[in-house]
Amino acid sequence: MTSLRFKSRVPVFDANVRVGDLLDEPAPYRDRDGVLAEMDRHGVERSLIYHAHAESVSPIEGNNYLEAWLGDDGRTQPQWVVLPTKDSLGQIQSLHAEGRVNCVRLFDTGQRDLPFRPWAYDTLLSWLSEARIPVWILLPEADADALVTTLQAYPSLVSVLVGAHYVHALWLRPMLTALPNAYLELSRYEPICEIESLRDQFGAERLVYGSWYSRLAMGPMLFYLHHTNLTDAELTAICAGNLERILGGGTQ
Amino acid sequence: MIDGTQVIDYHGHVGRWDPLGMNDDPKLMLHAMDSAGIDKSCVFGIFHPDGTTSNDQAAHFIAQHPDRFIGFAYVSPMMPERMIPELTRAIDELKFPAIKLYPPYTLWPFNQPQWYPIYEFANERGLAVLFHTDGGELSRPRYLSEIAPQYPNAKFVAGHAGNVIEPRTEAIAAAQAHPNVYLETCSTYRTPGVIEQLVNEAGADRVLFGSDTPLMDPRPQIGKIITADISDEAKRLILGGNARRLLGI
Numbered sequence: 156m157t158s159l160r161f162k163s164r165v166p167v168f169d170a171n172v173r174v175g176d177l178l179d180e181p182a183p184y185r186d187r188d189g190v191l192a193e194m195d196r197h198g199v200e201r202s203l204i205y206h207a208h209a210e211s212v213s214p215i216e217g218n219n220y221l222e223a224w225l226g227d228d229g230r231t232q233p234q235w236v237v238l239p240t241k242d243s244l245g246q247i248q249s250l251h252a253e254g255r256v257n258c259v260r261l262f263d264t265g266q267r268d269l270p271f272r273p274w275a276y277d278t279l280l281s282w283l284s285e286a287r288i289p290v291w292i293l294l295p296e297a298d299a300d301a302l303v304t305t306l307q308a309y310p311s312l313v314s315v316l317v318g319a320h321y322v323h324a325l326w327l328r329p330m331l332t333a334l335p336n337a338y339l340e341l342s343r344y345e346p347i348c349e350i351e352s353l354r355d356q357f358g359a360e361r362l363v364y365g366s367w368y369s370r371l372a373m374g375p376m377l378f379y380l381h382h383t384n385l386t387d388a389e390l391t392a393i394c395a396g397n398l399e400r401i402l403g404g405g406t407q
Numbered sequence: 408m409i410d411g412t413q414v415i416d417y418h419g420h421v422g423r424w425d426p427l428g429m430n431d432d433p434k435l436m437l438h439a440m441d442s443a444g445i446d447k448s449c450v451f452g453i454f455h456p457d458g459t460t461s462n463d464q465a466a467h468f469i470a471q472h473p474d475r476f477i478g479f480a481y482v483s484p485m486m487p488e489r490m491i492p493e494l495t496r497a498i499d500e501l502k503f504p505a506i507k508l509y510p511p512y513t514l515w516p517f518n519q520p521q522w523y524p525i526y527e528f529a530n531e532r533g534l535a536v537l538f539h540t541d542g543g544e545l546s547r548p549r550y551l552s553e554i555a556p557q558y559p560n561a562k563f564v565a566g567h568a569g570n571v572i573e574p575r576t577e578a579i580a581a582a583q584a585h586p587n588v589y590l591e592t593c594s595t596y597r598t599p600g601v602i603e604q605l606v607n608e609a610g611a612d613r614v615l616f617g618s619d620t621p622l623m624d625p626r627p628q629i630g631k632i633i634t635a636d637i638s639d640e641a642k643r644l645i646l647g648g649n650a651r652r653l654l655g656i
Binding site for chain 2: 160196325346347369370374377382
């Protein structure tokens with residue numbers, strides 16, 4: 156039943172929230188309270204957050220800026236951004252030694268012409284595999300062949316593929332088939348009835364709700380998920396349970 | 408129907424675009440519509456410059472579920488000799504109540520003379536014209552500020568409301584300056600605050616819900632309206648009230 160007003164009816168743990176300003180795009184809020192207010196408006200309990208500066212300029216500085224957005228109530232949980240460099244990996248390894256790393260997000264090195272290939276990423280991906288740390292990878296600028304063949308070389312590594320769009324419609328089924336440890340984050344994936352179709356083919360356990368707020372509005376995809384033929388158990392898994400399992404180190 | 412409001416999706420397509428996952432299977436489209444309370448969707452074909460092929464495709468599609476879909480007439484200045492005869496056929500015989508134009512599939516910005524016969528036709532009959540608008544030079548919303556005052560009996564709708572910030576600003580300015588300019592909401596960008604901006608700056612009576620179905624599922628697109636921080640009355644206008652007024656239904 157659709158209403159003019161919407162709030163989630165299941166617990167929500169958003170897998171993809173950006174905080175802070177991009178260098179050319181101020182965020183629509185200035186502090187953590189602004190993010191929490193938006194989460195409250197849509198019924199989102201927790202969010203996995205990364206800093207915009209880490210995505211667009213410097214993972215090391217951006218990760219430092221992220222500290223101010225974390226709080227101690229568990230509602231905003233850190234996603235550290237990493238580059239395949241000694242300094243960046245060293246920062247993540249230090250945080251890991253403090254027990255503060257449940258996942259990482261790859262800086263998009265495609266924009267700097269560093270291909271996602273083992274010769275460039277082996278040290279990082281080997282360590283993530285060994286430490287059982289799942290990795291979020293952006294699809295918008297990815298090379299599909301490099302992504303699949305490289306991840307296949309690290310079969311125990313859990314990945315979350317972020318930002319799939321209808322332009323990736325030809326990729327997703329073969330990609331999810333070839334990468335059994337990959338999950339699909341849903342923030343931008345809008346081909347008609349595809350979420351229900353992917354559920355039918357791969358199971359709800361492979362799908363993860365993310366809003367990609369503040370790049371995108373927080374509510375629309377959550378509204379969408381609540382207006383499908385997903386069972387409540389499937390909806391709960393996609394909105395929170397699958398992410399909890401991924402961050403807990405479990406595979407599918 | 409949502410809380411007593413008949414919901415009309417003002418922007419949809421017929422035809423398949425398989426590499427992008429676009430599939431106009433009516434079962435899929437109706438499932439998505441029914442799941443979100445969408446009563447009717449406006450659909451059109453844009454892949455055939457003759458107009459006739461697209462309009463017949465739309466008519467055949469609509470005939471399967473005439474209570475759920477509304478057709479818009481498509482023509483292109485790439486085949487100028489066909490524009491007015493085909494518009495006349497689509498409006499008079501196929502009973503399509505509005506026009507859809509897609510400047511990126513032509514050579515001319517939509518403020519150029521090649522398009523004027525279409526505007527004159529719409530002006531004579533008081534029809535609404537839906538444009539694809541974006542930041543490309545063929546599709547800039549600022550052209551609406553040139554053509555809207557010349558054809559005051561026609562209504563001009565900026566599809567996607569310009570899509571991104573700079574052309575969106577142009578679209579809003581055109582709506583503010585001209586009472587026959589409207590803004591339609593579908594966009595893959597789903598930028599935070601856009602629906603609120605359109606309502607606050609152009610007025611809720613000038614904004615139309617659209618989804619781009621079946622290229623995009625209408626559910627996240629209607630979710631933009633439902634989850635926006637605007638009044639219930641504004642939502643009712645955007646979801647259906649304005650479209651009913653524009654289409655005369």
